[in-house]
Amino acid sequence: xxxxxxxxxxxxxxxxxxxxxxxxxxxxxxxxxxxxxxxxxxxxxxxxxxxxxxxxxxxxxxxxxxxxxxxxxxxxxxxxxxxxxxxxxxxxxxxxxxxxxxxxxxxxxxxxxxxxxxxxxxxxxxxxxxxxxxxxxxxxxxxxxxxxxxxxxxxxxxxxxxxxxxxxxxxxxxxxxxxxxxxxxxxxxxxxxxxxxxxxxxxxxxxxxxxxxxxxxxxxxxxxxxxxxxxxxxxxxxxxxxxxxxxxxxxxxxxxxxxxxxxxxxxxxxxxxxxxxxxxxxxxxxxxxxxxxxxxxxxxxxxxxxxxxxxxxxxxxxxxxxxxxxxxxxxxxxxxxxxxxxxxxxxxxxxxxxxxxxxxxxxxxxxxxxxxxxxxxxxxxxxxxxxxxxxxxxxxxxxxxxxxxxxxxxxxxxxxxxxxxxxxxxxxxxxxxxxxxxxxxxxxxxxxxxxxxxxxxxxxxxxxxxxxxxxxxxxxxxxxxxxxxxxxxxxxxxxxxxxxxxxxxxxxxxxxxxxxxxxxxxxxxxxxxxxxxxxxxxxxxxxxxxxxxxxxxxxxxxxxxxxx
Amino acid sequence: xxxxxxxxxxxxxxxxxxxxxxxxxxxxxxxxxxxxxxxxxxxxxxxxxxxxxxxxxxxxxxxxxxxxxxx
Numbered sequence: 237x238x239x240x241x242x243x244x245x246x247x248x249x250x251x252x253x254x255x256x257x258x259x260x261x262x263x264x265x266x267x268x269x270x271x272x273x274x275x276x277x278x279x280x281x282x283x284x285x286x287x288x289x290x291x292x293x294x295x296x297x298x299x300x301x302x303x304x305x306x307x308x309x310x311x312x313x314x315x316x317x318x319x320x321x322x323x324x325x326x327x328x329x330x331x332x333x334x335x336x337x338x339x340x341x342x343x344x345x346x347x348x349x350x351x352x353x354x355x356x357x358x359x360x361x362x363x364x365x366x367x368x369x370x371x372x373x374x375x376x377x378x379x380x381x382x383x384x385x386x387x388x389x390x391x392x393x394x395x396x397x398x399x400x401x402x403x404x405x406x407x408x409x410x411x412x413x414x415x416x417x418x419x420x421x422x423x424x425x426x427x428x429x430x431x432x433x434x435x436x437x438x439x440x441x442x443x444x445x446x447x448x449x450x451x452x453x454x455x456x457x458x459x460x461x462x463x464x465x466x467x468x469x470x471x472x473x474x475x476x477x478x479x480x481x482x483x484x485x486x487x488x489x490x491x492x493x494x495x496x497x498x499x500x501x502x503x504x505x506x507x508x509x510x511x512x513x514x515x516x517x518x519x520x521x522x523x524x525x526x527x528x529x530x531x532x533x534x535x536x537x538x539x540x541x542x543x544x545x546x547x548x549x550x551x552x553x554x555x556x557x558x559x560x561x562x563x564x565x566x567x568x569x570x571x572x573x574x575x576x577x578x579x580x581x582x583x584x585x586x587x588x589x590x591x592x593x594x595x596x597x598x599x600x601x602x603x604x605x606x607x608x609x610x611x612x613x614x615x616x617x618x619x620x621x622x623x624x625x626x627x628x629x630x631x632x633x634x635x636x637x638x639x640x641x642x643x644x645x646x647x648x649x650x651x652x653x654x655x656x657x658x659x660x661x662x663x664x665x666x667x668x669x670x671x672x673x674x675x676x677x678x679x680x681x682x683x684x685x686x687x688x689x690x691x692x693x694x695x696x697x698x699x700x701x702x703x704x705x706x707x708x709x710x711x712x713x714x715x716x717x718x719x720x721x722x723x724x725x726x727x728x729x730x731x732x733x734x735x736x737x738x739x740x741x742x743x744x745x746x747x748x749x750x751x752x753x754x755x756x757x758x759x760x761x762x763x764x765x766x767x768x769x770x771x772x773x774x775x776x777x778x779x780x781x782x783x784x785x786x787x788x789x790x791x792x793x794x795x796x797x798x799x800x
Numbered sequence: 801x802x803x804x805x806x807x808x809x810x811x812x813x814x815x816x817x818x819x820x821x822x823x824x825x826x827x828x829x830x831x832x833x834x835x836x837x838x839x840x841x842x843x844x845x846x847x848x849x850x851x852x853x854x855x856x857x858x859x860x861x862x863x864x865x866x867x868x869x870x871x
Contacts, residue, residue, distance in 0.1 A: 364815050365822075368865050385869065392868045419869035545857035 246411035248376045249278030255383035263667045265295040269315025272342035274407035290688035292319050294660040296326020301661025303335045304647045306668035313340040317355030327397045328366045332651025336395035338386050345405040360401050368396040376409035384418040394543040428557040428564045435555045436538045437571040443512035448474040450483035453517015453561040455643040462565035471581035475503035477518050478650045482640035490584040496524040498632040502591025508792040510535045517561040520550035530791040540564045595783045599753035606705050606776040621673045622665050626658030626682030629711035632782045634677050656685030662700045680706040690743040693769045702771040707778040715781050740771040747771040801852040803843045810839040823855045
């Protein structure tokens with residue numbers, strides 16, 4: 237007979253879990269440790285799903301991937317000191333791309349704080365500048381309320397990460413029921429003024445060569461719908477930033493593809509030639525503008541953002557539309573419909589003609605070109621696939637080729653450009669989107685940064701498909717060394733890479749190998765047909781470059797389509 | 801440029817000073833008082849005019865984070 241267990245007294249850890257439940261959290265990505273044990277003790281036997289990653293960085297990236305592909309808040313947790321600091325890169329990544337993530341960290345017990353206690357780090361200070369807020373909770377009676385407020389803050393306005401740090405004695409303290417309900421979130425939100433909407437509509441009516449740009453502010457479905465409606469209404473040529481990919485209707489012939497350093501020639505030349513730029517939910521990142529004083533210099537700029545600090549930060553703006561992108565675009569459509577609705581089809585055709593076909597290399601002499609492979613991959617990939625990338629050449633090649641149905645189908649570390657992101661983010665995407673095909677397209681450099689998450693895939697049978705573009709180099713750095721550093725290939729050679737298929741096999745994960753162009757069609761088919769987690773190792777030649785390219789800080793006249 | 805800050809979290813003062821330096825500006829004077837629930841601070845910043853504009857916008861932004869809640 238099994239002796240009856242004494243009921244476990246409820247603690248602060250239970251209050252945190254209660255708050256997470258009330259916020260609708262269904263999964264937490266985390267890693268336990270000394271100070272966070274009271275929280276893990278509360279989790280024991282609890283229906284809340286916890287995914288044990290193999291490094292805290294994986295937890296933060298997985299939470300980011302979950303949030304990016306679902307629109308819901310991603311949650312990660314870690315212990316004090318190194319556990320907490322290992323989350324930091326993922327939190328900065330979420331801040332840069334405006335992704336709602338809540339990180340829960342434990343800290344040393346309150347009397348030890350500030351004494352350089354074992355595994356103590358002032359994670360609130362460390363993350364203060366890289367989150368919307370970092371909240372230290374020292375009162376057990378505040379746990380429920382403050383954790384729920386963290387979620388409200390992460391979601392509100394321009395979304396972003398919030399860190400909640402809880403000393404272990406507070407987590408261990410006797411459970412205190414909710415004392416005060418969380419403060420309400422103000423329903424006052426910025427709304428573009430009727431005058432500014434009218435000014436934007438008039439600018440459109442007076443324009444001959446307008447172009448629209450969608451950024452991360454157009455990720456939300458209402459905004460996507462409004463953006464597509466506006467483009468269709470006007471026959472408007474339009475482009476997107478890398479985080480706005482998918483905002484454009486894939487069937488709209490006036491879509492020009494991605495803008496910026498490795499964007500399409502048509503996008504960059506159209507913005508350069510335009511007399512009106514309608515920028516929605518984007519922040520004029522330097523990878524988009526190049527040299528800002530030469531960006532769209534013939535154009536009147538209309539800038540919409542929910543975050544007023546983005547206005548005039550990089551590009552001087554004539555018409556500011558301060559508000560949520562969905563509401564703003566809808567108001568603009570309504571205003572346009574009160575009068576003459578211009579059409580720009582002829583200009584859109586001209587804009588498209590400014591570019592040309594995307595340059596892809598050709599596989600030859602038994603050596604596979606990465607772009608040739610990716611063209612084959614996207615031709616064969618299932619519809620409605622979610623694609624997560626790591627950072628580097630493969631990221632740009634993918635961004636150029638993938639036509640996501642919505643922005644949430646493409647997941648990439650854009651602003652921070654954090655290597656190691658792609659694989660764990662894809663794991664997060666799988667948990668957020670059960671039943672949908674999810675691909676992690678990664679390079680050999682970045683994959684090795686978070687490769688231990690293969691154990692996570694194995695344990696939970698996460699149905700992620702990993703496409704590993706292996707050129708045995710840190711390809712993007714190598715590309716810059718080739719073009720701008722006289723081919724001095726300093727520390728970019730990875731010719732001693734491990735056998736990735738053997739590694740997958742060690743984790744009991746199926747793998748497929750493409751060693752040359754002749755293997756590609758059959759192995760790609762076998763990989764795509766395989767049900768369950770799998771790795772496709774694609775061996776490519778190392779000296780393929782990403783084209784087109786506008787060098788950093790350059791102008792559109794500097795656009796390169798091949799090595800000079 | 802001067803900025804008068806009223807926030808709940810006293811650490812915001814440090815955040816603003818860090819931000820000023822990141823924007824290549826300088827907090828040339830800071831007067832701050834904190835009670836249990838309110839911190840006020842008066843800042844004087846020096847720096848390039850454009851950078852100071854950006855700094856002001858960013859301070860406005862982080863102050864706004866606290867203002868999303870209504871008591």
